[in-house]
Amino acid sequence: MRGFEWVPDIDHTNLSLPFRQTKSAAGYDLLTIEDAVISPGKVMLIPTGVRVRLLPTECLLIYARSSLAVKYQLILANGVGVIDADYYNNDNNFGHIFIPLVNIGEVAVHVERGERIAQGIFTPFLLATDDGNGSYDQKTRSGGFGSTDRV
Numbered sequence: 001m002r003g004f005e006w007v008p009d010i011d012h013t014n015l016s017l018p019f020r021q022t023k024s025a026a027g028y029d030l031l032t033i034e035d036a037v038i039s040p041g042k043v044m045l046i047p048t049g050v051r052v053r054l055l056p057t058e059c060l061l062i063y064a065r066s067s068l069a070v071k072y073q074l075i076l077a078n079g080v081g082v083i084d085a086d087y088y089n090n091d092n093n094f095g096h097i098f099i100p101l102v103n104i105g106e107v108a109v110h111v112e113r114g115e116r117i118a119q120g121i122f123t124p125f126l127l128a129t130d131d132g133n134g135s136y137d138q139k140t141r142s143g144g145f146g147s148t149d150r151v
């Protein structure tokens with residue numbers, strides 16, 4: 001079963017789950033659930049209110065919307081976001097997808113609740129032939145953005 005769901009306890013009144021705007025669009029547009037003002041040179045983590053269910057050898061790749069880059073100089077701070085299957089329903093934030101937007105222009109940019117801020121593309125991936133042969137230790141994910149770092 002592959003698809004988007006609302007994160008529990010999120011107010012999604014009048015918002016829609018991500019959807020493809022046209023029949024042949026590859027990307028599901030993700031909305032912001034909050035108003036935000038992004039200052040020049042700053043990165044803001046924007047909540048989408050959604051999580052995604054994936055098969056174990058799939059990820060959701062998050063890309064910028066070209067129009068936001070061209071009109072408002074808003075791009076993804078991480079280039080491309082990778083949403084892992086085990087991020088879904090993690091203990092930290094239920095699998096909430098956040099979009100790290102950076103303003104590379106010279107004026108502050110407002111984004112409004114319900115605006116489409118990025119797009120997600122479902123993508124299958126391959127494993128190394130000897131993956132899982134016991135030579136390294138895989139942890140259980142507890143969150144995102146550095147949660148697997150060893151401190």
Ligand SMILES: O=c1ccn([C@H]2C[C@H](O)[C@@H](COP(=O)(O)OP(=O)(O)OP(=O)(O)O)O2)c(=O)[nH]1
Nearest residue numbers: 081082083084087097098144145146147148149
């Ligand atoms: O644009 C993004 C990128 C990632 N994530 C979430 C989902 C992903 O599964 C998790 C971890 O992402 P990634 O592996 O790219 O970040 P990391 O810095 O390696 O964090 P971690 O140590 O948690 O893997 O963070 C988002 O919500 N938005």
Ligand SMILES: [Mg+2]
Nearest residue numbers: 145146147148
């Ligand atoms: Mg990681």
